[in-house]
Amino acid sequence: MRDLTAAGTRPLVQVRDLKVHFPIHTGVFRRHTGDVKAVDGVSFDIMAGETLGLVGESGCGKSTVGRALIRLYDPTAGSVVIDGTDIATLDAESLRRIRPTMQMVFQDPQASLNPRLKLAEIIGEPLLEHTAMDADARLKRVHELMDAVGLNRRFANRFSHEFSGGQRQRIGIARALALNPRFIVCDEPIAALDVSIQAQVVNLLEDLQAQFGLTYLFISHDLSMVRHIADRVAVMYLGRIAELSPRDALYANPLHPYARALLSAVPEADPAREATRRRIILKGDVPSPANPPKGCTFCTRCPQVIDICHSQRPVLTEVEPGRHVACHLFNSPTAGSTGSAEVTEPNQQGVSK
Amino acid sequence: MPDGAVPVLDVRGLKTIFRTRSGEVHAVNNVSFHLQPGELLGVVGESGSGKSVTMMSLLGLLPSPPADVRGGEVWLGGRDILKIGVDGLRDVRGAKVGFVFQDPMTSLNPVFTVGNQIMEPLIRHKGMTKAQARIRAAELLELVGIPDAAARLKSYPHQFSGGMRQRVMIAIALACDPDVLIADEPTTALDVTIQAQILELVRDLRTKLGMAIIWITHDLGVIAGIADRVMVMYAGQVVEQAPVAQLFARPQHPYTRALLKTIPKLGGQREARLQVIEGQPPLMTAEPGACAFRARCTHALDRCATENPQRRSLDGAPVGHGHDVACHWESPDA
Numbered sequence: 001m002r003d004l005t006a007a008g009t010r011p012l013v014q015v016r017d018l019k020v021h022f023p024i025h026t027g028v029f030r031r032h033t034g035d036v037k038a039v040d041g042v043s044f045d046i047m048a049g050e051t052l053g054l055v056g057e058s059g060c061g062k063s064t065v066g067r068a069l070i071r072l073y074d075p076t077a078g079s080v081v082i083d084g085t086d087i088a089t090l091d092a093e094s095l096r097r098i099r100p101t102m103q104m105v106f107q108d109p110q111a112s113l114n115p116r117l118k119l120a121e122i123i124g125e126p127l128l129e130h131t132a133m134d135a136d137a138r139l140k141r142v143h144e145l146m147d148a149v150g151l152n153r154r155f156a157n158r159f160s161h162e163f164s165g166g167q168r169q170r171i172g173i174a175r176a177l178a179l180n181p182r183f184i185v186c187d188e189p190i191a192a193l194d195v196s197i198q199a200q201v202v203n204l205l206e207d208l209q210a211q212f213g214l215t216y217l218f219i220s221h222d223l224s225m226v227r228h229i230a231d232r233v234a235v236m237y238l239g240r241i242a243e244l245s246p247r248d249a250l251y252a253n254p255l256h257p258y259a260r261a262l263l264s265a266v267p268e269a270d271p272a273r274e275a276t277r278r279r280i281i282l283k284g285d286v287p288s289p290a291n292p293p294k295g296c297t298f299c300t301r302c303p304q305v306i307d308i309c310h311s312q313r314p315v316l317t318e319v320e321p322g323r324h325v326a327c328h329l330f331n332s333p334t335a336g337s338t339g340s341a342e343v344t345e346p347n348q349q350g351v352s353k
Numbered sequence: 354m355p356d357g358a359v360p361v362l363d364v365r366g367l368k369t370i371f372r373t374r375s376g377e378v379h380a381v382n383n384v385s386f387h388l389q390p391g392e393l394l395g396v397v398g399e400s401g402s403g404k405s406v407t408m409m410s411l412l413g414l415l416p417s418p419p420a421d422v423r424g425g426e427v428w429l430g431g432r433d434i435l436k437i438g439v440d441g442l443r444d445v446r447g448a449k450v451g452f453v454f455q456d457p458m459t460s461l462n463p464v465f466t467v468g469n470q471i472m473e474p475l476i477r478h479k480g481m482t483k484a485q486a487r488i489r490a491a492e493l494l495e496l497v498g499i500p501d502a503a504a505r506l507k508s509y510p511h512q513f514s515g516g517m518r519q520r521v522m523i524a525i526a527l528a529c530d531p532d533v534l535i536a537d538e539p540t541t542a543l544d545v546t547i548q549a550q551i552l553e554l555v556r557d558l559r560t561k562l563g564m565a566i567i568w569i570t571h572d573l574g575v576i577a578g579i580a581d582r583v584m585v586m587y588a589g590q591v592v593e594q595a596p597v598a599q600l601f602a603r604p605q606h607p608y609t610r611a612l613l614k615t616i617p618k619l620g621g622q623r624e625a626r627l628q629v630i631e632g633q634p635p636l637m638t639a640e641p642g643a644c645a646f647r648a649r650c651t652h653a654l655d656r657c658a659t660e661n662p663q664r665r666s667l668d669g670a671p672v673g674h675g676h677d678v679a680c681h682w683e684s685p686d687a
Binding site: 057058164166194195196197198199200202203206221223224225227228248251261262263264265266267268269270271272273274275279281282285286 | 399400514516517544545546547548549550552553571572573574575576577578597598601611612613615616617618619620623624626627628629630631633634
């Protein structure tokens, strides 16, 4: 995958066949009776300095991928190589030592900040945990971070409840930056914010990326915002990647039927376009990840479903340079192994639209 | 827009305050609007702009204290419903005005079947017997696109998905053929593909039933696709009101203009950098004697600090009927 998606750039994060299953225990004896397959075989790379957008609807597993990538969840199977180290199987102490390179910005800035700590303590906590800085050095670093995210230094002794949603998200970002990470998972960082505040936070994330050379996994259900911030976009459906494409190609011409339906469902703030757009209205709801359909997980709602979709699971295959689609309309079922484009030949059939 | 017709709902000078420990919060300030038969009025604004509180004030749905609907008139069916008392309002809610809330899980009762909850307003307001109500309830479920409707009447809310629950909420709201349907962020809690289903349903129901709808949302995309007319609220006041095409093509209020520029586009030229609205929405603890948006406004004038702008017409039509804006600044493309 690496040579074809961004020639010459080195992948910082390499995910191979990642699975995260949550056990279901039922009955009086809490027997293990099944698994919620939240993430079921996901592979992708994130290049150094790149922003990979990860989109999909609630329950598709996008947040679980984000959390598994920095080992907030233990993967059931697969590997997550960050900067040369496979963190999926790392022991606790080695993991602790590598944590500073990977950080996370959470969705709900209220719930992810300790209400009993002052701002300087919240932002300084990673420094206390991972560095040998003394109190003066820590405060100096906290002030630097506050400058970087646009928080007034005078606020250092205030509590998080004294801030608005947008400012709280800045606190969360400052904390994530404290240890000079290389990779940040942004899990719906703007979903809880008002429209007029969202742009402030997204611009800040972009500025910081340019300033510190950060690599982002940007998880969101806001497809317009992902188009703005991401270089490449992965569309997830029910624990699997349906399509992984460069941003412009995806938005101009989504290939996977789910990606097409998803993009056509997003309302646009333009009445003239809204009146003339053709919408693909999907029937029904997303099936339960505890009991996904056989074959392609999208086969129960797909408007272009064919026989093979009910029996065989489609494999994520490169169908155009840089564009990977898991759909039988595009790949022959024998082509390649999951997500590794090096071993699959580009297959152009069905790329008519 | 049938402007000559008598409006089904006419709200004039509505004022609602909340009493809090840090003083009175002026949540709704002198809000006036009307709703024509068959029309869909979109109400947009950010959290705290007063859009939900306005609609809840109309129907006496706010707990008092702390809320106090302090002034204004709400004309519905020839009566000012702010003056008809608690029992009078009970005959209005659900019968004349249907309400669909944001979160269908918390607004449906988990211990009663869906059928029971659709039948309740029919029995209460229409005087139907249980048997009649059950037949009508099944019709309603079918109308909102729930397959196998008669059997699903026996299901409980938790047995439905989010989108299906919102369909049930719409069925309840429509049960008594209300004159007005108020939908408060009805698709915000739903995924986009499910939202598309619900929007499709509402478009379909409008052509079938022709009721007037007030649609509250913060999503300008939803508004663009569904509304006839739009009212933009900021800090408890209406700052701009116009037919939908007009509002998006030629927004006049600096807030509306900035808001439209701040959302990234799904198609066309991708913006290199997002435009921002600097600052935060104001605390509404004082009676506004100045423009609430002036601190964030790029066109603020001296006058804006001393005089709260009143809505003025831009096209000669009476305020509320054409394009109007509450702003001292006169934009060059007005």
